[in-house]
Amino acid sequence: MPEVRLCSLDDLAPDTATRVDVADHKIAVVRIGDDVYAIDDTCSHGRYSLSEGEVWTDELEIECPKHGSTFSLLTGTPQSLPATRPVAVYPVRVDGADVYAELAVEPKP
Numbered sequence: 001m002p003e004v005r006l007c008s009l010d011d012l013a014p015d016t017a018t019r020v021d022v023a024d025h026k027i028a029v030v031r032i033g034d035d036v037y038a039i040d041d042t043c044s045h046g047r048y049s050l051s052e053g054e055v056w057t058d059e060l061e062i063e064c065p066k067h068g069s070t071f072s073l074l075t076g077t078p079q080s081l082p083a084t085r086p087v088a089v090y091p092v093r094v095d096g097a098d099v100y101a102e103l104a105v106e107p108k109p
């Protein structure tokens, strides 16, 4: 899978989500301590942006701001109703000051 640069590590405020639009993907990038997670930004229950929701740092979950379903940052699986379908998560690599993810499509030149 192609690896795409998402952002700089400094762009990510701790314990929150930042929306990044790259290669036709809308991704919520979450920084918790030194760890970074990438999860599809659009909730599987409705067209709401997960990056506007709260990050649950102990549980490694993000909460949809509309109806409150939480999704695992590790697997994308919903942990509570009403969402029942997972959202995609992407492997992340931090290289120095830059954050990369493996996405399912080729980036545009």
Ligand code: FES
Pocket: 043, 044, 045, 046, 047, 048, 064, 065, 066, 067, 068, 069, 081, 082, 083
């Ligand atoms: S739109 Fe996200 S839980 Fe309903």
